[in-house]
Amino acid sequence: xxxxxxxxxxxxxxxxxxxxxxxxxxxxxxxxxxxxxxxxxxxxxxxxxxxxxxxxxxxxxxxxxxxxxxxxxxxxxxxxxxxxxxxxxxxxxxxxxxxxxxxxxxxxxxxxxxxxxxx
Amino acid sequence: xxxxxxxxxxxxxxxxxxxxxxxxxxxxxxxxxxxxxxxxxxxxxxxxxxxxxxxxxxxxxxxxxxxxxxxxxxxxxxxxxxxxxxxxxxxxxxxxxxxxxxxxxxx
Numbered sequence: 001x002x003x004x005x006x007x008x009x010x011x012x013x014x015x016x017x018x019x020x021x022x023x024x025x026x027x028x029x030x031x032x033x034x035x036x037x038x039x040x041x042x043x044x045x046x047x048x049x050x051x052x053x054x055x056x057x058x059x060x061x062x063x064x065x066x067x068x069x070x071x072x073x074x075x076x077x078x079x080x081x082x083x084x085x086x087x088x089x090x091x092x093x094x095x096x097x098x099x100x101x102x103x104x105x106x107x108x109x110x111x112x113x114x115x116x117x118x119x
Numbered sequence: 120x121x122x123x124x125x126x127x128x129x130x131x132x133x134x135x136x137x138x139x140x141x142x143x144x145x146x147x148x149x150x151x152x153x154x155x156x157x158x159x160x161x162x163x164x165x166x167x168x169x170x171x172x173x174x175x176x177x178x179x180x181x182x183x184x185x186x187x188x189x190x191x192x193x194x195x196x197x198x199x200x201x202x203x204x205x206x207x208x209x210x211x212x213x214x215x216x217x218x219x220x221x222x223x224x225x226x
Contacts, residue, residue: 035215045155045163045206045217060214061120094162104210105153107174109162 002027004110006095012117018082022095022110029053029076033098035106036069036080038091046091050098051078085117121145123207125218133226138194140221142207147187151211154183154192157220158203166205167192199225 008020022034036048049059051069059067068081082089093115097108122145132138142152150170155163165174167183170190180195194201202225207218 044220045157045208047215047217050215058213062214099210103168104151105165105168106155106163106208107165107168109164112162 002097002108004095004097004108006093006110006113008093008113008115010114010116012085012089012115014086014117014119015084016117018080018085018089018093018115018117020080020093020095020113020115022078022080024076024078024097027108029073031100033100033104034071034078035096035098036078037094037096037106039094039112040088040091043091048080048093087117089115090117091115120214121148121209121212121216123209123216123218125205125207125221127221128219129222129224131224131226132197134197134199136197138197138201138223140192140205142185142190142192142218144188144190144209148209148211150186151209152183152185152190153208153210154181155206155208156201156203157206163206197223197225201225 003025006022030053033050033052035050051057055071057069066083070079092112094112095110096106124143152170154167157163166181171183182193184191204220204222
């Protein structure tokens with residue numbers, strides 16, 4: 001059964017870089033798209049972006065200029081970096097398996113990483 | 120960007136009641152609409168994929184319908200464990216988007 005484990009720094013100061021990693025265990029990594037989603041405190045879900053096993057990415061235009069996503073197929077891991085963070089980036093960040101070209105829905109989610117941006 | 124608008128934002132319901140949540144898309148998304156349930160402190164869980172296909176392991180009281188711009192999630196007989204926030208999500212076009220959420224409270 002596929003399991004996603006995610007980690008990263010939980011407390012950042014404004015202007016620092018947010019860095020998160022998500023590891024995939026127990027299932028296939030290649031052939032899938034993997035996504036990042038975030039949820040600000042008390043708010044709804046926001047799609048950040050996606051990456052496939054080959055490193056092809058798509059991202060939310062609202063974050064694109066600050067966002068870098070990468071993949072390490074040797075470790076079955078994806079990573080996210082978001083530069084120049086502000087308090088508005090405070091959120092729970094989730095990784096999720098987004099699907100394949102023929103079955104495109106988020107069926108497996110990580111537990112989430114809480115990121116707080118505060119001076 | 121496709122905007123998904125859910126209604127209602129909040130509903131207080133009694134057990135065994137039938138619940139209907141709607142999701143309207145700002146443009147046609149075909150059947151590329153999925154429903155999630157999120158309980159406090161937990162990750163979202165997939166309930167329905169492609170508008171009407173129940174996801175594996177989801178209780179049969181959850182069902183979805185609709186296509187194009189108008190979609191519905193129905194809980195046929197509400198149970199206390201269904202207290203949660205429900206989100207619709209479109210995977211038709213980038214950037215993918217979510218509805219604002221519908222919070223169900225059990226009376």
